[in-house]
Amino acid sequence: MTEDEFTDINGKAISLQCQSHSNFCREFTVSAPKLSLRRIMVYTCSVWLVAYVVFFFTQNTAVLSSAIFITLVGMMLHIHFVKIDHETLLIVGSLGVQVSSSYASGRESTTFIEMSKIKDIVINEAIYMQRVIYSLCILLKDPSDPGAVSTVVPLFQSSKPRLNCLVKVYRSCQEILAQC
Amino acid sequence: MGQRKRAAIRDSLANQIMDGITLGHQDSPKHNICMVSDFFYPNMGGVESHIYQLSQCLIERGHKVIIVTHAYGNRKGIRYLTNALKVYYLPLQVMYNQSTATTCFHSLPLLRCVFVRERITVVHAHSSFSAMAHDSLFHAKTMGLNTVFTDHSLFGFADVSSVLTNKLLTVSLCDTSHIICVSYTSKENTVLRAALDPEIVSVIPNAVDPTDFTPDPSQRDDSKITIVVISRLVYRKGIDLLGGIIPELCLKYPQLHFLIGGEGPKRIVLEEVREKYQLHDRVRLLGALEHKDVRNVLIQGHIFLNTSLTEAFCMAIVEGASCGLQVVSTRVGGIPEVLPKELITLCEPTVSSLCEGLEMVIARQRAGTVPPPATIHSRVRTLYTWRNVAERTEKVYDRVAKETVQPLHRRLHRLQAHCGPVAGCIFAFIAVLDFLFLLLLQWLVPDSVIDLAVDASGPHALWKRSGNRKHSV
Numbered sequence: 080m081t082e083d084e085f086t087d088i089n090g091k092a093i094s095l096q097c098q099s100h101s102n103f104c105r106e107f108t109v110s111a112p113k114l115s116l117r118r119i120m121v122y123t124c125s126v127w128l129v130a131y132v133v134f135f136f137t138q139n140t141a142v143l144s145s146a147i148f149i150t151l152v153g154m155m156l157h158i159h160f161v162k163i164d165h166e167t168l169l170i171v172g173s174l175g176v177q178v179s180s181s182y183a184s185g186r187e188s189t190t191f192i193e194m195s196k197i198k199d200i201v202i203n204e205a206i207y208m209q210r211v212i213y214s215l216c217i218l219l220k221d222p223s224d225p226g227a228v229s230t231v232v233p234l235f236q237s238s239k240p241r242l243n244c245l246v247k248v249y250r251s252c253q254e255i256l257a258q259c
Numbered sequence: 260m261g262q263r264k265r266a267a268i269r270d271s272l273a274n275q276i277m278d279g280i281t282l283g284h285q286d287s288p289k290h291n292i293c294m295v296s297d298f299f300y301p302n303m304g305g306v307e308s309h310i311y312q313l314s315q316c317l318i319e320r321g322h323k324v325i326i327v328t329h330a331y332g333n334r335k336g337i338r339y340l341t342n343a344l345k346v347y348y349l350p351l352q353v354m355y356n357q358s359t360a361t362t363c364f365h366s367l368p369l370l371r372c373v374f375v376r377e378r379i380t381v382v383h384a385h386s387s388f389s390a391m392a393h394d395s396l397f398h399a400k401t402m403g404l405n406t407v408f409t410d411h412s413l414f415g416f417a418d419v420s421s422v423l424t425n426k427l428l429t430v431s432l433c434d435t436s437h438i439i440c441v442s443y444t445s446k447e448n449t450v451l452r453a454a455l456d457p458e459i460v461s462v463i464p465n466a467v468d469p470t471d472f473t474p475d476p477s478q479r480d481d482s483k484i485t486i487v488v489i490s491r492l493v494y495r496k497g498i499d500l501l502g503g504i505i506p507e508l509c510l511k512y513p514q515l516h517f518l519i520g521g522e523g524p525k526r527i528v529l530e531e532v533r534e535k536y537q538l539h540d541r542v543r544l545l546g547a548l549e550h551k552d553v554r555n556v557l558i559q560g561h562i563f564l565n566t567s568l569t570e571a572f573c574m575a576i577v578e579g580a581s582c583g584l585q586v587v588s589t590r591v592g593g594i595p596e597v598l599p600k601e602l603i604t605l606c607e608p609t610v611s612s613l614c615e616g617l618e619m620v621i622a623r624q625r626a627g628t629v630p631p632p633a634t635i636h637s638r639v640r641t642l643y644t645w646r647n648v649a650e651r652t653e654k655v656y657d658r659v660a661k662e663t664v665q666p667l668h669r670r671l672h673r674l675q676a677h678c679g680p681v682a683g684c685i686f687a688f689i690a691v692l693d694f695l696f697l698l699l700l701q702w703l704v705p706d707s708v709i710d711l712a713v714d715a716s717g718p719h720a721l722w723k724r725s726g727n728r729k730h731s732v
Contacts (some may be wrong), residue, residue: 088710090705204336204712206337209368209369209372210372211337211369211712212710213710241708241710242710242711
């Protein structure tokens, strides 16, 4: 098991954990830094400041209680649906690929793709927001025409590692794909 | 026929080997070139094929070339063409006639990302109709990159729209490092329109692929005389003149046939003429033609007719002559420079003059005094080749790479001094804003976090060495 430090496309530090369970089974985990206390403080303070300004002019206490409510609900939604701590790619030769992401709240979502459906794993260039980035993708076979690609499934969508990290994962994946 | 083709292949191979040897010996600098234009395949036209062929020849000469254009329908993202030519289809909004909307700013983030990740040294923009080309020139100068612009068309000076475009062109080209025009007429036109120093304007003509346009006299019917017209059926191409010529000549010469390829709003004019004079069996309208079908139409004819009212450099007449046809054309724009006198009959852009010219050529055709198609082809095939164009364009890049890009304060000064008090000040202000926007972007996304792209072409190309290890989607 090895752990390396990389950066994501915005220059933030992320870590890649490679675990080799056996010759044909490997697990890659990309972990983003935990939710920082500073960011929470900044967001909370800004919402409350706005609420106080509104309260100052309207003299209505409902504004303050709703501000508390908004921060709480917002934070819960954020850790439950937005903030992803780990993204894991488990590749088992001849069986398939399991992609899971665990949210900051502990919720996990997992999908499994059978090896028979996978055509290849590639590094692709894509236009994302106002940038052109590299991303690791799984190409799925078209059931009607085995030569063609029907869908492209992007991996590590929330952490978005840079090319050097992707190349490392890509090489290991190709080793396993070459075996089966 | 087969032998000739084989000989052509042998020639091109020999050229390639020669190129390889010369490349090995002389240590000419290699550039990272970015071609920018709104017009590229799948859109069809002269600019599109110019960019494609030029890029292919530059790749062959060892440069790294990428093409940037806007998204065409479903075709967006990054694609690879033959010889690992990389094309960026950027999702920018199309406004009018396949040209993107321009706000001077919104394309900066994407273009900057492309320029940085591909380590571009020369930005080469094409066509003055393309807003994206002007935008990219503007941004490239802000980022301190060398710029080259190729103008493919002629403009007027009198009407409101051309006065406005000319002003924009003045602003856009006033600090561009070098400008390329396709003919001397086009150079004169551009220098006047954009108030440029003629020193920084070069003339490099277009070319045709001579192996694509070979004559084949067996395909044509010598019992009749066929006149071929291939052009878009629009006003600029003089389709109204064609509508006048057809009935006049058809009445005089019963064995005369017309073959017209192309589509456009003026098709109705030709259809009316055909209807009125009952010429359905003698005037065939083929509709829009694909590039690969053009030769099959050309070789059926004896005479190629071009009725353009304005033209910077007419590719169509070179293609026609390359297929061994007698060429009759209007004497407008850069056309008189294109072919040597004995291969072309020039007329004034009037019905009577064109009819006269055509009658002369028909008479020669009947008397059998015209040179055989193979002779014409062998003359034309050496006149305009893409390798020659690429070689000359490379010299422009070499020259441009030695120049330093003007820093911002000099640029502002030049804009104000060169473009008039009002437009100069406005665009100097926009240039400053663009610079500030660039600083903001560099702060948000520093150059160091933009991944450098893997080279597909050029001296460090991975493509050839490792085959299909990398896939494109």
